[in-house]
Amino acid sequence: MSKMEIRLAGTGGQGLITGTIVLAEAGIIEGKFVAQSQSYGPEARGGMAKGEVIISDEKIGFTKVTKPTFVMALSQLSFEKYCYGLDEKCFVLVDDTIQVPADYDHKKFMKLPIIATAREKVGKMQTVNIVSVGAINKILKICDEESLKKAVLQRIPKGTEELNLKALSEGAALVK
Amino acid sequence: MGKVKLMQGNEACVEGALYAGCRFYAGYPITPSTEIAEGCAVRLPQVGGHFIQMEDEIASCAAAIGASAAGVKSMTATSGPGFSLKQENLGYACLTEIPFVLVDVPRAGPSTGLPTSPSQGDVMQAKWGTHGDHPMIAIAPSTVEECFKLCVRCFNLSEKYRTPVIFLMDEIVGHLREGIEIPEEGELEIVNRAIPEDPAHAKKPYATKEGSTVPVMAPFGAGERYNITGLIHADDGFPTNSTEIADKQVRRLLAKIDDNLDDILSWEETSMDDAEVCVVCFGGTARSVQSAVETLRAEGVKVGMFRPITVWPFPAKKMREIAGKVKKIIVAEHNDGQMLLEVQRVTGLYDKIGFVGKVNGTVITPDEIVKAVKEG
Amino acid sequence: MPSKLVDKYLREAHLPHIWCPGCGHGVLMRDVAQAVDNIGLDRNKVVLVSGIGCSSRAAGYMDFNTMHTTHGRALAFATGIKMARPDLEVICIMGDGDASAIGGNHLIHAARRNIGITAIVFNNDIYGMTGGQYSPTTPYGEKGTTAPYGNIDRPFDIAKIAQACGATYTARGTAYDAVLTTKLIEDGIRHKGFSVIECASICPTYYGRKNKKGSAVDMYTWQKENSIRVEKAQAMSPEELKGKLVVGKLSEDDFPELTEQYQAIIDRVRK
Numbered sequence: 001m002s003k004m005e006i007r008l009a010g011t012g013g014q015g016l017i018t019g020t021i022v023l024a025e026a027g028i029i030e031g032k033f034v035a036q037s038q039s040y041g042p043e044a045r046g047g048m049a050k051g052e053v054i055i056s057d058e059k060i061g062f063t064k065v066t067k068p069t070f071v072m073a074l075s076q077l078s079f080e081k082y083c084y085g086l087d088e089k090c091f092v093l094v095d096d097t098i099q100v101p102a103d104y105d106h107k108k109f110m111k112l113p114i115i116a117t118a119r120e121k122v123g124k125m126q127t128v129n130i131v132s133v134g135a136i137n138k139i140l141k142i143c144d145e146e147s148l149k150k151a152v153l154q155r156i157p158k159g160t161e162e163l164n165l166k167a168l169s170e171g172a173a174l175v176k
Numbered sequence: 177m178g179k180v181k182l183m184q185g186n187e188a189c190v191e192g193a194l195y196a197g198c199r200f201y202a203g204y205p206i207t208p209s210t211e212i213a214e215g216c217a218v219r220l221p222q223v224g225g226h227f228i229q230m231e232d233e234i235a236s237c238a239a240a241i242g243a244s245a246a247g248v249k250s251m252t253a254t255s256g257p258g259f260s261l262k263q264e265n266l267g268y269a270c271l272t273e274i275p276f277v278l279v280d281v282p283r284a285g286p287s288t289g290l291p292t293s294p295s296q297g298d299v300m301q302a303k304w305g306t307h308g309d310h311p312m313i314a315i316a317p318s319t320v321e322e323c324f325k326l327c328v329r330c331f332n333l334s335e336k337y338r339t340p341v342i343f344l345m346d347e348i349v350g351h352l353r354e355g356i357e358i359p360e361e362g363e364l365e366i367v368n369r370a371i372p373e374d375p376a377h378a379k380k381p382y383a384t385k386e387g388s389t390v391p392v393m394a395p396f397g398a399g400e401r402y403n404i405t406g407l408i409h410a411d412d413g414f415p416t417n418s419t420e421i422a423d424k425q426v427r428r429l430l431a432k433i434d435d436n437l438d439d440i441l442s443w444e445e446t447s448m449d450d451a452e453v454c455v456v457c458f459g460g461t462a463r464s465v466q467s468a469v470e471t472l473r474a475e476g477v478k479v480g481m482f483r484p485i486t487v488w489p490f491p492a493k494k495m496r497e498i499a500g501k502v503k504k505i506i507v508a509e510h511n512d513g514q515m516l517l518e519v520q521r522v523t524g525l526y527d528k529i530g531f532v533g534k535v536n537g538t539v540i541t542p543d544e545i546v547k548a549v550k551e552g
Numbered sequence: 553m554p555s556k557l558v559d560k561y562l563r564e565a566h567l568p569h570i571w572c573p574g575c576g577h578g579v580l581m582r583d584v585a586q587a588v589d590n591i592g593l594d595r596n597k598v599v600l601v602s603g604i605g606c607s608s609r610a611a612g613y614m615d616f617n618t619m620h621t622t623h624g625r626a627l628a629f630a631t632g633i634k635m636a637r638p639d640l641e642v643i644c645i646m647g648d649g650d651a652s653a654i655g656g657n658h659l660i661h662a663a664r665r666n667i668g669i670t671a672i673v674f675n676n677d678i679y680g681m682t683g684g685q686y687s688p689t690t691p692y693g694e695k696g697t698t699a700p701y702g703n704i705d706r707p708f709d710i711a712k713i714a715q716a717c718g719a720t721y722t723a724r725g726t727a728y729d730a731v732l733t734t735k736l737i738e739d740g741i742r743h744k745g746f747s748v749i750e751c752a753s754i755c756p757t758y759y760g761r762k763n764k765k766g767s768a769v770d771m772y773t774w775q776k777e778n779s780i781r782v783e784k785a786q787a788m789s790p791e792e793l794k795g796k797l798v799v800g801k802l803s804e805d806d807f808p809e810l811t812e813q814y815q816a817i818i819d820r821v822r823k
Contacts, residue, residue, distance in 0.1 A: 021182070021353060028182045028355045036182070036353035040292060061467035062542050063352050063460075200636045221818045226635045231661035235628035238621065242632025245619060246599070246640065250632070268622050396617040396633065397640050399596045403563075403612050405620035414566055414612055415620075 003056040004140060005065040008132065009082045010074030012040060012049040015129035018155055020051030022133050025151035026143040027055035035063040048077055055142060070140060072132060073098060074114065091139060110139070112174045118167060127167035130156070134171020145172070183356045185323040185349040189279060190215035191358065192327030193251050197366055198277070199225035200250035202239035204232055204258060207291045208347045209281035212253040233261035237278065241269050244276045245404060247395025249331060253279035256298055257288060259305065266340055267306030268406045270429065273382070273391065275334035275369060277327070279343040281350040284510075284537035293537025294347035296459055299514035302342045303488045309426055311433040313440060314342040314488040318462040320354040325364065326485065332367035333440060337432045338390050344487055346510065348460025348539060369393050378402055382425075383411040389432045433489055442485040443494060447473060451480030453549050454498050456519055457508045458484050461540060465508055468545035479549050487515070492522040499523040506530035506548055508540055561585035561595070563615050570609055574768025576727030576753030577674050581610045583730055583751070584645070584672060587737035588616075598641045601630040603655060605647035605681045607674035607753075616643075624655030627662045630669050638668070638811035643741065648675040649687040652708050656688070659710075659748075663717035666745040667810040671719075672737060673710055673748065676755035684758030691795075695762045711750040711802050720745035720805040726752040726797060728775035736801060744809045752797055 006023060008016040017038045024036035036053040052065040068086060072093040073079035079098045083106070086092065092106050096113045112135055118128035130152060137148050149165060156164045183191070189212055193201075201216035213229065220227040226243075230236040236252045243250040254262060259280045269276060280302065284295035298305075302314040313333055317326045327343055334341040370392040372381075378400040382391045391411075394400035407415035408422045416422075433440060444462070447469055448454065457465045462483045472479045482498055484491050499505060505525065507516040512533050520526045532548045534540050558564065562585070571577050588598060598616040602608035604623035611618040617640075621629045626644045634642045651659050651673045662669060678696060679685040686696030688708045695702055711722045721743040725733030733751055740747035752775060754760065756768040765771050775797065782800035785793055 024353055025182050028180055031180075034182065034353070034355055037348075037351060060354075060463075061465075061470060062463050063348065063354075064539055064541075066541060066543075200632065202632055202635075221814070221821050222823050224818055224822060226814060226818075228631065228635050230628065230631070231657050234625065235631070235658055235661070238625045238628035239632030239635065242601070242619070242629035243636035244632075245629075246633045246637040248636040250636065264622055265625065396599050396619075397597055397637060401595060401615055401617050403618045403620065405612065406622055407620065 003054065003058070004070060004142070005068045006053045006055070006070045006136070006140075007050065007065050007068045007082060008072045009048070009050045009078035012047045014049065014074055015126060016049055016074065016132070017051040019129035019133050020053040022130070022151050022155050023055070023136065023142060024053045025154055026137065026148050027053070029147040029151060030143045032056060033058060033060050035060045037063055048075070048081070050078070050082070070136070072136065074128065074132070093135065093139070114171070114174070117170050117174060121170045122163065122167045124163055127164060130164045130167035131171035131174075134168040135174050138172045138175035179357050180355040181358060182353055183320055184211060184351060184353045185317070185320045185345065186211035186281070186351065187215050188320045188323035188356055189253070189327045189343065189345065190219055192324035193277065193331065194219055194223060195324070195359065195364065196249065196328040196331035197368065198249045198251050198331060199223065200240065200243035200248045201225075201227050201252065202230050202236040202243070202250070203252050204230055204236050204254070206233070206255045206258045208283060208350050209253045209255045209279060211350075212279060212281075216251070233258035234264060237262040237265040240276045241265055241274050244274050245396055247398070249335070251277045251279065253281065255280065255291075256282045256295070259298055259301060263301070263305040267308060267310055269340040270306065270310040270312070271406055272404050273338040273393070273429070274404070275338050275340065277330045277334055277341050277343055279345060281345045281347060283347065284535065290537040292347070294460065294510055294539055295535070295537065296346050296461065296510040297514070297535070298344065299487065299509070299511065300517075302344055309430065311339050311429050312342065312488045313337070313339065313433065313486065314344045315485060316344045316459040316487045317349055318459050318483065320349065320352055321356045323349055324356060324358070328364050328366070332365065335367045335369040336390070337436065338369060338393055339432060342488070344459065346460045348463065352460075371395070372400065380411040381413045382409065384428070389428050389435055437489060440486055440489065441491045441494070443491050444481070444483040444485060446481040446483070448480035448482060448498070450478055451502055452478040453504045453506065454480055454482050454502045455506045455508055455545060455549065456482050456484075456495070456515065458487055458515060461508050461510060464540045464542050465545055467542035468549065471542060471546055472549055477549060490518045490522065495519060495522050499525060504530065504552060506532060508532040508545055508548075510534050510540065557582065557585050557589060561588065561615055562613055566613055569613055571606060572757040574754070574756040574771075575606070576676060576755070577607055577610065579727045579730055580672075580674050580733065580751050580753055581613065583725070583734040583737055584610070584643070585614065586734045587741060590734070590738050591741060593641055593741070597639065598643065599630070599633055600643050600645065601626045601633065602645045603647065603650040605650045605679065606676070607645055607647035607650065610645045610674075624650050624653070625658065626650065627655060627658040627669065627671060631662060631667055634667055634669050634811060635814070638815065641741065642668070643670045643672065645672050645674060648673060648677060648689040648710065649679050652688045652710050652713070659714065660717040663714045663719035663746050663748070665810045666718055666720055666807050668744055669746055670737070670740045671714070671746070671748045672740070673750045674753045675710060675750055676753040676759060678755050678759040680755050680758055684762055697762070711748060714748035715803045718746070718807070719748045720807050721747035722802045723748075724750045724752065724797065724799050724802060726775045726779055726799060727754055728772045729779060729799065732799060739801065743804065745807060
């Protein structure tokens with residue numbers, strides 16, 4: 001049985017919860033069981049935000065991530081909070097703006113310019129979540145590219161299709 | 177792509193309500209139930225229904241009851257602080273026998289508490305929040321699919337017994353997104369309140385037929401000009417100070433529930449056949465318990481789960497039956513022991529019942545249940 | 553011998569009413585019946601909603617679809633009825649405490665929405681049902697059982713509040729002047745948006761006795777002598793108007809009614 005427990009953490013306003021919703025949609029398209037949830041503070045922007053999604057071949061009991069198989073951190077605080085004490089099989093992805101201490105020794109670790117890609121290559125900071133989704137799917141292979149596009153289109157505002165599809169492919173291109 | 181849709185519990189509640197025939201919603205924004213109001217604002221006019229954001233929680237409850245008196249199935253939703261405010265008119269609907277569905281998505285803590293954190297602290301308020309002796313049905317979902325299907329059931333029970341029904345959700349299922357297969361039209365049973373056919377009904381709108389405890393109900397505007405009052409009233413719908421009638425009326429209201437337990441009660445049993453330990457839980461907590469039961473069973477521990485889906489009335493007989501079979505009962509809930517009180521009361525096993533509870537706004541993990549079961 | 557109006561609009565089986573001798577509410581209830589009759593409304597389509605208090609009992613006596621609700625909430629229930637069933641004619645009868653204290657929030661928001669409900673306030677300046685406590689409309693300095701040394705709160709002008717909050721029809725009548733008050737209620741019902749008709753009632757039993765206002769007849773005489781038609785009042789100074797009742801249609805504005813606006817939304821988005 002395959003079960004992915006994915007956690008995306010960062011700052012409120014980065015759209016990471018939507019990111020986990022898109023990944024959940026991808027799971028649904030692949031016929032998997034999914035459970036997506038989130039936690040956030042009272043502020044709509046700027047506080048710490050965390051989105052989670054479990055994608056499994058079997059029915060899901062507990063809906064929160066307990067043994068993450070994938071963690072992404074897009075802010076220093078979220079890196080410090082969520083990227084330690086993980087199972088060695090867990091894949092850790094962080095933005096290249098994160099200052100990772102020299103003694104951080106998690107093996108399955110990748111650093112990518114996610115925020116910079118959204119800002120410079122796509123030209124819109126708000127697409128940072130979709131850039132992330134593109135990169136994550138390339139790493140985790142949740143579904144094929146076409147299905148992922150469908151998933152994205154179901155969950156983004158009208159009029160931003162082109163922008164978000166560009167974000168998706170730029171994100172995927174980050175993972176070599 | 178199949179028919180499975182990714183949906184949030186709160187959204188599924190809205191779709192379930194529409195499926196059940198709900199065509200009116202009145203509400204006030206409150207976390208973590210706001211998506212229900214937002215969903216109704218979008219969806220109701222699309223099906224010819226009406227949405228209104230009222231000035232406060234009290235008014236929302238009143239408006240929902242008013243709409244139902246006018247013959248339109250209605251709903252309102254809230255969270256703990258708003259649930260407290262809705263209690264006034266909830267009691268009015270009990271006594272006047274006006275059906276509607278009140279959704280409560282509790283938050284942690286008393287007062288404003290922890291607005292975005294899960295809790296199940298409204299169990300006792302659901303039953304006893306409004307004053308006086310009154311009937312109450314409360315149903316608790318534990319999956320997004322149940323947010324849809326059980327919402328339909330809430331409407332059905334409400335219409336059938338002419339009584340308000342509380343859909344006791346929680347943040348765990350309310351904000352959870354899962355795949356859900358939306359039932360086709362006609363797939364689920366839809367109950368509509370019985371409407372009077374006999375013109376003489378107008379004279380005694382609250383009279384019941386032989387063998388029934390539920391009077392049939394005319395909508396306002398259909399020609400039966402009758403009176404509705406929150407005062408104790410006779411069969412003719414008018415206030416009375418008769419102690420005899422007061423007794424008869426309150427007892428009939430309670431009998432609507434007590435005489436129909438077989439129809440109203442529902443529960444889920446998981447791995448209970450040979451269970452020596454039973455974990456009792458409801459709503460979103462069941463997700464933690466399910467995972468814990470799986471883990472423990474894999475280790476050979478004979479543990480099962482009993483989940484009242486109908487929380488009120490509490491399935492007392494079934495609980496006693498289970499208590500007679502298992503060696504140990506553990507109650508798990510996101511409060512300081514509210515359903516626990518009921519389990520203790522109906523089994524008479526006070527100190528022998530284990531308890532896992534949380535009041536800090538975090539979710540009970542499967543590991544915490546596993547530990548409690550192992551420690552016995 | 554009951555009048556035709558009583559025959560047609562009152563539930564005789566539930567009379568006599570509970571109001572005290574001399575109370576203004578009976579006259580005002582009659583005015584409501586007369587107004588409905590003048591318009592020729594179908595009784596089956598009229599919904600009368602009341603709150604709690606002396607005034608609220610009117611609902612039980614009148615032969616419409618009637619709903620005696622909770623204290624202060626009449627307009628909130630009525631909003632649900634009107635919103636769900638715009639085809640029904642919804643009238644609310646409330647008392648002064650009912651409408652402007654515990655139900656004040658509902659009053660101002662019903663006005664803001666301009667929902668097509670007619671709100672009739674039987675204002676006797678006192679909580680009568682509970683035995684004479686001062687209300688939000690008790691005049692400054694007057695007494696109630698909970699203002700034994702005189703009321704130090706300023707009273708509300710209910711019609712003015714309603715107008716300020718967006719009610720598109722406001723008027724004030726009195727229990728004394730049945731002809732005028734009936735006409736004001738009639739116009740209020742005919743008006744499409746939210747209408748508020750504040751009706752000065754009298755409470756000889758509590759307010760009258762507590763404040764030495766004399767008999768019911770004295771109190772009606774006071775209303776007669778101190779009512780000033782709005783047209784005349786416009787030419788008078790605030791000093792001259794002090795302690796007077798300005799009666800008549802106080803305001804009428806044009807703004808789309810709520811349920812009609814909502815119907816336009818339904819027509820636009822319906823699938």
